[in-house]
Structures are given as structure tokens and as C-alpha cells.
Amino acid sequence: MFKFSKEVQQLLEYIGGRENISTVSHCATRMRFVLRDPQKADIEKxxxxxxxKGSFTQAGQFQVIIGNExxxxxxxxxxxAKIEGGTKEDTKSAGRQNMNFLQRLTSHLAEIFAPLIPAIIVGGLILGFRNIIGDIKLMNGGTKSLTEISQFWSGVYDFLWLIGEAIFHFLPVGITWSISKKMRTTQILGIVLGLTLVSPQLLNAYAVAGGAEIPYWDFGFAKVQMIGYQAQVIPAMLAGFVLAFLELKLRERxxxxxxxxxxxxxxxIPTVLxxxxxxxxIGWEIGSWISKVVYAGLTSTFKWLFAAVFGFAYAPLVITGLHHMTNAIDLQLMSEFGGTHLWPMIALSNIAQGSAVLAIIYLHRKNEEEKQVSIPATIxxxxxxxxxxxxxINLKYMYPFLAxxxxxxxxxxxxxxxxxxxxxxxxxxxxxILSIQPQYMFKFAIAMLVAVIIPFLMTIFFSKSNKFKKEK
Known part of the structure; x- marks a missing residue:
């Protein structure tokens, strides 16, 4: 006996029948469909x-939120339905047929960086913790840090750098591995390629930026600079795609x-050369140009305008999937400037959307059925x-999304x-806030408070406005 007999029948009917399904898979909470004719899906039903708990179209896929079951x-x-389920990779590949060039590019970027995000998050938390115990003068009346008065914390500070360095300095290894994995080429070759970009034999990228004399390989007729690309994103991406291209072409022949x-x-060997x-x-120059343009926007006289537009537009970018492009920019900013002004705005956007749902919970506190969606969604x-x-929730009513x-x-x-x-x-x-540099934590806490209060109050205000009375 099926647990969801009625619901399964309804979904199959409302989605246009089995003949409208090109492929279907699922992730942690969602059914992922690629439909032959998306117009046949009756979204309201x-x-x-x-x-x-909701539905949306993203990356060429019609996704239905079911939850933990x-x-x-x-x-x-x-x-x-008597259909053969596919993998997420099958669904993604089929879904790209419904996407334009920019959407396909963003989808590929997302698949490259998604496997790296857990490590990068851990690295950020580690750097934040090291800053707290090593850079903030918490002890002896605000004159010394924990590492200066405690050998234990000094040891912890040094030990944690082992992990932080592995994550950020050797990031190109993760990128070239992820590309080889995505392109279904030999992953160990991707790892080896990444290692050749950060080898101790090479002059460290940070030393290059500091103006150190660059050694070189002398081939007699030509000299090649021995430069490392620690923490560099674009050089690793370019090299990774060239390796995958060569391997795939050679396999054919x-x-x-x-x-x-x-x-x-x-x-x-040709790829390393x-x-x-x-x-x-070339990748270094492109990365430097991108990061400098973004950094200029975030530090110029008109930085308030850049921030206002980005903060307002980030949530709609999530709907389109284009938000994945910010990962590469953040990593490049970190490499060039030792941190990123961009990512804090992303965290604030997430908090703001959660606060809007919190207001819906308050407004619809007697709606027990909706709470099953809204409370877990807020958390x-x-x-x-x-x-x-x-x-x-938010796109269902629209005004919380705007708030x-x-x-x-x-x-x-x-x-x-x-x-x-x-x-x-x-x-x-x-x-x-744990990833924010210590000297900015209080300022970021104020911004977080604004991201909680303003959307909450504006959602309540909009709910009482005549323009949003229908709540549709």
C-alpha cells in the first residue's frame, strides 16, 4: 500500500501525464522534472x-518541493507512473536543453563550485576563529590576545593554519579535480594538474604579488616563469577545462x-606546459581585472548604490540560478585583497528573506497547515x-519577497x-557572522539586525496594504 497514493496520482495528472515527463529525479527535498511541454503543468493545482510545499522552475527543471519524505x-x-527515474546528472543535462547560453554557463559554474563549498565554509570559520584568538586584544585589559598569554591557544592558532592553508592556498587542486569530475574525465589527472599549479618548487603567488624575483625554467630557446597560482580561481579553471578537452578528444582517437x-x-604534459x-x-590578469572592478564598485564614492542594487537584486538572482557566479568572484576577491565585501551582503539577503517568512508565521499564526512549511523554511x-x-512562502504571496x-x-x-x-x-x-573579520563583527551585527527588523515590519505593513489584500 502506497503512503502517498492520492498525491502521486494528482501530481502525475497535473504535471501533464507520463508522456510529458522527459526525465525525473530528486534531491534532498525536491522532485526534479524536465518536462517536454512545461505549459501543460497546472502549477496552481x-x-x-x-x-x-511549493514549486518553481530553475536551470531548465520544474521542481516540486516535497520535504524530507x-x-x-x-x-x-x-x-x-511506470517511468524510469534518472539521476540528478541526467536531469541537469536534459534541463540544459531548455536554457539559454548564460543559464547554461551559470549551471556549469554551479556544478564546479558546489562540491567545494563545504571546505570553503570550514576554511572561513577557521580563519574567523584564528582572528578572534590571535588578533583581538581580549585579555589583560584589552592589551593582549589569547595567543599571547596562553601556549595552548597559541598552539591551536598555529595548528588551525594547517587546515586553512590546505583549503585556500591549494584551492586550484579542488577546482581542477571538480572540473575533471564534472566532465567525467580522469579525476586523478585533475588533481595532479592542480598540484602542478601550487607546487612548492614554484614561487608562491603571494610572493609574486609582493614583488619577489621570479625564477624560471630555461629551455635554451625559451624561458618560462616558475610562478605558483595559490588561491587563484581562473587560471585553475582554464587549465582544468583544457585538460578535460584534450583527454576527451584523445579518447575518441x-x-x-x-x-x-x-x-x-x-x-x-601539454596542459601543464x-x-x-x-x-x-592570462587567467591571473582576467581574475585581477574582475576583482579590481568589483572591489572598486564596493569601495568607490558610489559604493552605497552598488550595495543597494546588489542587496535588492540578489534574491531574484537566486531564482534564476545566476547567484552561483558570485562564488568565483568572492574567491578572487579573497585572493587579491585578503577578504570579500561581497559575501556579507549575500548572508544579509538570506537573513532578510527568512525574516519575511517569520512575519508570515506571525500574521498566519492560526494557520497550522502553513506552519508546516513556514517554520522549517525560516530555520x-x-x-x-x-x-x-x-x-x-515568499513568492506565493509576493509581498514578503519584496519586503x-x-x-x-x-x-x-x-x-x-x-x-x-x-x-x-x-x-x-x-x-x-563567524566568517566576518573581527574588527567588523559589531558593524555586521547591526546590519544583521536591520535585515531581521525591516523585512519583518515591512511584511506586516504590506499585508495591510490594499495592493496586497488578495495575497496571491
């Missing part, structure tokens, strides 16, 4: 199904009997995952206006 629901759905020897050799001769220097949002809040955007914009102006900088990407919600 789908949202009315008892177990459905999505795996059970999915198994019953494919069994009832080399007989299988000798491919184990020929393909890795003629893919890796090209990376150090051409891709590395999730405050911990950095906004989709349940935005698609399950969150306005609150985010105001909080972003405060954050950028006071120079708040994060050590790195962190947990994109209330715990995000």
Missing part, C-alpha cells in the same frame, strides 16, 4: 496537493589497447538555504558603507 514520494511516483598510456601522457606558459598569466533560511522560504529585498538592500548599504569584510564564504545566514 500542483501547489494545492497536500504534501507539496521526498525519497519515499519519488519511489512511489516512478512506480505508479586513440585505440583502447594503448589508451591507458597515451591518453594521460598527451593530455597532462600551456598552463604555465599561457593560461596561468533553513537563517542557516543559509533560502529556496524553501522563497519558493514555499525581504528592501530589507536586504538597506542592510547591504550599511554593510558596505561601514567596510564590512569577510575572511571567506561562510554559512550564509545568522552564523555568517
Amino acid at each position: 500542483i501547489k494545492g496537493i497536500r504534501v507539496v 521526498v525519497a519515499t514520494f519519488y519511489n512511489e511516483f516512478v512506480q505508479y 586513440v585505440p583502447s589497447a594503448i589508451s591507458m598510456i597515451v591518453v594521460p601522457f598527451f593530455a597532462l 600551456i598552463a604555465h606558459i599561457l593560461l596561468g598569466p 533553513s533560511c537563517y542557516l543559509g538555504v533560502t529556496e524553501p522560504a522563497m519558493f514555499g 525581504g529585498m528592501i530589507g536586504s538592500s538597506i542592510a547591504a548599504v550599511i554593510s558596505v558603507g561601514t567596510g564590512v569584510m569577510a575572511n571567506s564564504i561562510g554559512v550564509g545566514g545568522l552564523p555568517g
Whole structure:
């Protein structure tokens, strides 16, 4: 006996029947469909199904939010519909057929950086903790840090750098590995390529930036600079894609009997040469240009305008999936300037959307059915995952979404206006303060308070406005 018999039947009918489903898979909370004709899906009826907490279209996929029981629901759905379920990769590949060039580019970037985010978050928290115990004068009347008066904390400070250095200095290894994984090429070759970009044999990228004399390989007819690309994003991405391209092309042409020897050799060695001769220097310049343009926008006379626009527009970017592009920019800013002004605004946007849902909980406190969606969505949002809040509640009523955007914009102006900088990407919600550099924590706390209060109050105000009376 199926647990969701009625709901499964309804979803199949409202989505346009099995003949309208190109492929289907699921993730932690959502059913992911690629539909042959998206217009056949009756969104309003789908949202009315008892177990459905919302729906949206992203990355060419029609996604239906089910919640923690999505795996059970999915198994019953494919069994009832008599269709063969696919993997998330199959769904993503099929979904790209419905996307334009920019959406496809963003989707690829997201898949490269998504596996790296947990490590980067851990690294940011570690750097933040090291700053607190090593840089803030907490002891002896505000004259000494914990590391200066305690050998234990001094040891902790030094030990944690082992992890921080591995995450950020050797980031190119993670990027080239992730690209090889995404492109379904040999992952160990991706790792080896990344290691050749950060080898101790090379002059460290930070020393290069400091003006140190650069050694070189002398081939007689040419000299190649021995520069490392620690923490560099774009050189690693360019090299990773060249390696994957060469390997895939060689696989097509080399007989299988000798491919184990020929393909890795003629893919890796030319890529390493090209990376150090051409891709590395070009990628460094591109990365520096991008980070300097963004940094100028965040520190110029008109930084308040940049912050206001970014804070207001970030939540809509999440809907389109374009927000994934900010990961590469954040990492480049960290490499160039030792931190990022951009990521704190992202955390504030998440908090603002969660606060708008909090107001809906207050306004609809007698609606027990809605609480099953709104309360978990608020908690999730405050911990950095906004989709349940935005698609399950805020976009349903629209005015909470707008209130969150306005609150985010105001909080972003405060954050950028006071120079708040994060050590790195962190947990994109209330715990995000742990990734903020210590001297800016109080200022960021004020911006967080604004991101909580303004959306909450504006949601209540909008709910009483005639323009939003229908709450549709």
C-alpha cells in the first residue's frame, strides 16, 4: 500500500501525464522534472496537493518541493507512473536543453563550485576563529590576545593554519579535480594538474604579488616563469577545462589497447606546459581585472548604490540560478585583497528573506497547515538555504519577497558603507557572522539586525496594504 497514493496520482495528472515527463529525479527535498511541454503543468493545482510545499522552475527543471519524505514520494511516483527515474546528472543535462547560453554557463559554474563549498565554509570559520584568538586584544585589559598569554591557544592558532592553508592556498587542486569530475574525465589527472599549479618548487603567488624575483625554467630557446597560482580561481579553471578537452578528444582517437598510456601522457604534459606558459598569466590578469572592478564598485564614492542594487537584486538572482557566479568572484576577491565585501551582503539577503517568512508565521499564526512549511523554511533560511522560504512562502504571496529585498538592500548599504569584510564564504545566514573579520563583527551585527527588523515590519505593513489584500 502506497503512503502517498492520492498525491502521486494528482501530481502525475497535473504535471501533464507520463508522456510529458522527459526525465525525473530528486534531491534532498525536491522532485526534479524536465518536462517536454512545461505549459501543460497546472502549477496552481500542483501547489494545492497536500504534501507539496511549493514549486518553481530553475536551470531548465520544474521542481516540486516535497520535504524530507521526498525519497519515499519519488519511489512511489516512478512506480505508479511506470517511468524510469534518472539521476540528478541526467536531469541537469536534459534541463540544459531548455536554457539559454548564460543559464547554461551559470549551471556549469554551479556544478564546479558546489562540491567545494563545504571546505570553503570550514576554511572561513577557521580563519574567523584564528582572528578572534590571535588578533583581538581580549585579555589583560584589552592589551593582549589569547595567543599571547596562553601556549595552548597559541598552539591551536598555529595548528588551525594547517587546515586553512590546505583549503585556500591549494584551492586550484579542488577546482581542477571538480572540473575533471564534472566532465567525467580522469579525476586523478585533475588533481595532479592542480598540484602542478601550487607546487612548492614554484614561487608562491603571494610572493609574486609582493614583488619577489621570479625564477624560471630555461629551455635554451625559451624561458618560462616558475610562478605558483595559490588561491587563484581562473587560471585553475582554464587549465582544468583544457585538460578535460584534450583527454576527451584523445579518447575518441586513440585505440583502447594503448589508451591507458597515451591518453594521460598527451593530455597532462601539454596542459601543464600551456598552463604555465599561457593560461596561468592570462587567467591571473582576467581574475585581477574582475576583482579590481568589483572591489572598486564596493569601495568607490558610489559604493552605497552598488550595495543597494546588489542587496535588492540578489534574491531574484537566486531564482534564476545566476547567484552561483558570485562564488568565483568572492574567491578572487579573497585572493587579491585578503577578504570579500561581497559575501556579507549575500548572508544579509538570506537573513532578510527568512525574516519575511517569520512575519508570515506571525500574521498566519492560526494557520497550522502553513506552519508546516513556514517554520522549517525560516530555520533553513537563517542557516543559509533560502529556496524553501522563497519558493514555499515568499513568492506565493509576493509581498514578503519584496519586503525581504528592501530589507536586504538597506542592510547591504550599511554593510558596505561601514567596510564590512569577510575572511571567506561562510554559512550564509545568522552564523555568517563567524566568517566576518573581527574588527567588523559589531558593524555586521547591526546590519544583521536591520535585515531581521525591516523585512519583518515591512511584511506586516504590506499585508495591510490594499495592493496586497488578495495575497496571491
